[in-house]
Amino acid sequence: MTSTNPTLDLAGGASAPPAGPRPARRSSARAAQTRRKWYEIIGLSTPAVIVYVMFVLVPMGFAFYYSLFRWRGVGPPTDYVGFDNYVLAFQDPIFIDALRNNAIIVFGSLLIQGPIALGVALLLNRNFRGRALFRLLAFVPYVLAEVTVGIMWKLLLSDAGTVNAMLESVGLGSLVQAWLADLDVVIWTMLAVLTWKYVGFAIILLLAGLSNVPQELNEAAAIDGASWWQIQRHVTLPLLGPTIRIWMFLSMIGSLQVFDVIWVTSVPAVRSLGASATMATYMVDNGFFARLWSYGNAVAVILFAISFVAAVLFQRFLLRRDIEGAITRRAN
Amino acid sequence: MAANAVLSPTAKRRPVSWGNPLTYALALAVAAVSIAPVVYVIIGGFRTTPQIVADPAGLPDPWVWDNYARVLTQSDFWRQVFNSAVVSLGTTIGVVVLGVCAAFVLARYTFRGREVLYTFFTLGLLFPAGAAILPLYLMLRDLNLINSYYAVILPQVAFALPLTIVILRPFLTAIPRELEDAAAIDGTGRLGFLWRILLPLSRPALVTVGILAFVTSWNAFLLPLLVLGDASLHTLPLGVQNFSSQYTSDTAGILAFTSLAMLPALIFFTFAEKQIVGGLQGAVKG
Numbered sequence: 001m002t003s004t005n006p007t008l009d010l011a012g013g014a015s016a017p018p019a020g021p022r023p024a025r026r027s028s029a030r031a032a033q034t035r036r037k038w039y040e041i042i043g044l045s046t047p048a049v050i051v052y053v054m055f056v057l058v059p060m061g062f063a064f065y066y067s068l069f070r071w072r073g074v075g076p077p078t079d080y081v082g083f084d085n086y087v088l089a090f091q092d093p094i095f096i097d098a099l100r101n102n103a104i105i106v107f108g109s110l111l112i113q114g115p116i117a118l119g120v121a122l123l124l125n126r127n128f129r130g131r132a133l134f135r136l137l138a139f140v141p142y143v144l145a146e147v148t149v150g151i152m153w154k155l156l157l158s159d160a161g162t163v164n165a166m167l168e169s170v171g172l173g174s175l176v177q178a179w180l181a182d183l184d185v186v187i188w189t190m191l192a193v194l195t196w197k198y199v200g201f202a203i204i205l206l207l208a209g210l211s212n213v214p215q216e217l218n219e220a221a222a223i224d225g226a227s228w229w230q231i232q233r234h235v236t237l238p239l240l241g242p243t244i245r246i247w248m249f250l251s252m253i254g255s256l257q258v259f260d261v262i263w264v265t266s267v268p269a270v271r272s273l274g275a276s277a278t279m280a281t282y283m284v285d286n287g288f289f290a291r292l293w294s295y296g297n298a299v300a301v302i303l304f305a306i307s308f309v310a311a312v313l314f315q316r317f318l319l320r321r322d323i324e325g326a327i328t329r330r331a332n
Numbered sequence: 333m334a335a336n337a338v339l340s341p342t343a344k345r346r347p348v349s350w351g352n353p354l355t356y357a358l359a360l361a362v363a364a365v366s367i368a369p370v371v372y373v374i375i376g377g378f379r380t381t382p383q384i385v386a387d388p389a390g391l392p393d394p395w396v397w398d399n400y401a402r403v404l405t406q407s408d409f410w411r412q413v414f415n416s417a418v419v420s421l422g423t424t425i426g427v428v429v430l431g432v433c434a435a436f437v438l439a440r441y442t443f444r445g446r447e448v449l450y451t452f453f454t455l456g457l458l459f460p461a462g463a464a465i466l467p468l469y470l471m472l473r474d475l476n477l478i479n480s481y482y483a484v485i486l487p488q489v490a491f492a493l494p495l496t497i498v499i500l501r502p503f504l505t506a507i508p509r510e511l512e513d514a515a516a517i518d519g520t521g522r523l524g525f526l527w528r529i530l531l532p533l534s535r536p537a538l539v540t541v542g543i544l545a546f547v548t549s550w551n552a553f554l555l556p557l558l559v560l561g562d563a564s565l566h567t568l569p570l571g572v573q574n575f576s577s578q579y580t581s582d583t584a585g586i587l588a589f590t591s592l593a594m595l596p597a598l599i600f601f602t603f604a605e606k607q608i609v610g611g612l613q614g615a616v617k618g
Binding site for chain 2: 037038040041044045047048049051052054055056058059060062063066073120123124126128130131134135136137138139140141143144145146147148151152153154155156160161162164165166169196200253257259260263264280283284287288293296297300301303304307308311312
């Protein structure tokens with residue numbers, strides 16, 4: 001299997017000599033042991049901490065720093081402008097459009113993917129022949145690269161593309177749209193493509209959660225005369241609560257930073273008019289391709305701040321119980 | 333609980349039966365929606381562009397292999413596959429090695445500040461990794477790493493660490509303390525315990541985080557788009573995007589290229605699906 005690689009490669013990471021038998025001596029031996037423990041703790045965790053700090057935390061700090069200047073990206077920034085870049089962003093109607101589009105994608109994804117994923121997961125959790133194959137097929141969109149998905153739908157949804165041709169041929173010609181060019185339609189097209197792409201992730205998580213629901217509970221309910229629907233509603237669903245909330249959380253964070261599918265599927269001209277822009281595409285368009293570095297960094301900080309506040313609120317009000325139980329439970 | 337997945341064979345086999353017709357009808361509908369567009373793209377690659385223009389929804393008539401042959405014989409495709417493989421393998425190795433070491437400390441050592449360290453890593457789950465992409469680019473530029481594999485690998489390792497640690501820690505914690513004590517009595521230190529006992533026992537979790545890191549890296553677009561300007565370093569997603577914008581009128585060619593780009597991920601996932609779902613089980617409620 002392909003999967004043996006990661007295990008084998010661990011050799012490099014853990015080749016330190018094993019500790020010898022511990023001398024049963026008093027305080028000096030104990031101190032040596034404590035010291036050795038700390039060496040191990042520091043030695044093992046430092047590489048991860050360094051990489052994580054350097055490539056995740058430090059850039060975020062720099063983003064804030066750069067955003068306070070007017071700066072072309074070369075040499076040290078000197079032209080301090082305070083929060084002007086932030087003011088500019090909120091005065092740009094295109095950025096406001098991007099915010100609105102992100103909101104549509106966040107709530108649209110939750111409201112549409114949630115029920116669909118729940119239904120499909122319950123369906124694929126039933127015991128029937130061929131279940132494994134159907135599961136595999138349902139996950140296909142999620143596995144594909146965002147870029148290939150984007151290009152695929154771009155071709156299918158073009159004006160003379162397959163979707164319109166099929167609508168014509170089944171007599172639904174009135175539904176034919178400029179899916180990717182109509183400024184009022186394009187964001188909903190994007191939402192549909194994103195739903196197709198990511199609903200599989202919700203299904204995977206929910207199936208994993210479902211397999212944790214003890215079979216005995218369902219059997220007990222069945223013996224008591226509960227129907228399949230009643231079991232799902234009153235036994236399975238409540239037990240699935242934590243999984244659903246974790247999915248909602250991950251979906252929300254993902255929707256706030258969505259970039260790839262939008263970037264590839266929608267035409268740059270449509271994006272630059274704001275019709276399909278998101279905060280992330282707006283940031284890359286302006287910050288990277290238009291070389292407005294400090295402005296782009298201000299947008300990055302806004303994107304980060306919104307995600308962070310949303311995440312903290314979500315944790316505070318919805319995830320707290322799950323986190324206490326699952327993620328931050330003390331070891332031993 | 334995560335422990336189940338590692339230690340006890342939970343497989344209590346229920347009899348598998350043919351479900352009712354409604355189950356199958358719904359399952360078929362789900363499958364159709366999921367793969368119809370993909371099948372369309374693959375089959376479309378066997379048509380010519382004039383065929384596609386004349387009837388976008390038709391079948392190949394006649395079937396042509398030329399599009400696929402063209403993509404496979406042009407050197408760009410294979411070079412991009414190679415670049416993607418290097419970047420993804422590098423990322424996977426980095427994530428698993430660093431992740432295991434950190435998760436081991438967080439799972440099997442008791443020390444002051446342990447939960448602070450863990451929270452510090454989990455904060456990364458709140459970070460939209462993409463948000464810091466501009467300053468990241470500037471930093472990599474100042475480090476002279478732009479247009480190198482490292483410019484993609486190092487940040488991707490960092491992005492993947494939080495999830496890796498969140499998944500691995502409960503697995504490593506769930507291994508019974510008695511095993512560690514037994515190892516200590518036999519004269520094995522904690523590192524020996526990690527290497528000889530913990531790692532073999534947590535193989536399913538390692539494979540899961542490895543697969544997740546590999547697939548994420550294989551599919552990544554934004555970071556390579558910014559830091560790999562040099563076309564000879566382009567990964568597959570960049571290649572697909574470039575091909576489609578370079579040869580806009582060659583619809584059949586784009587379909588063939590896109591199909592071939594999908595193939596590795598599809599094959600890989602077919603083999604790894606059980607591992608991913610099994611591994612997430614621990615993360616979801618572990």
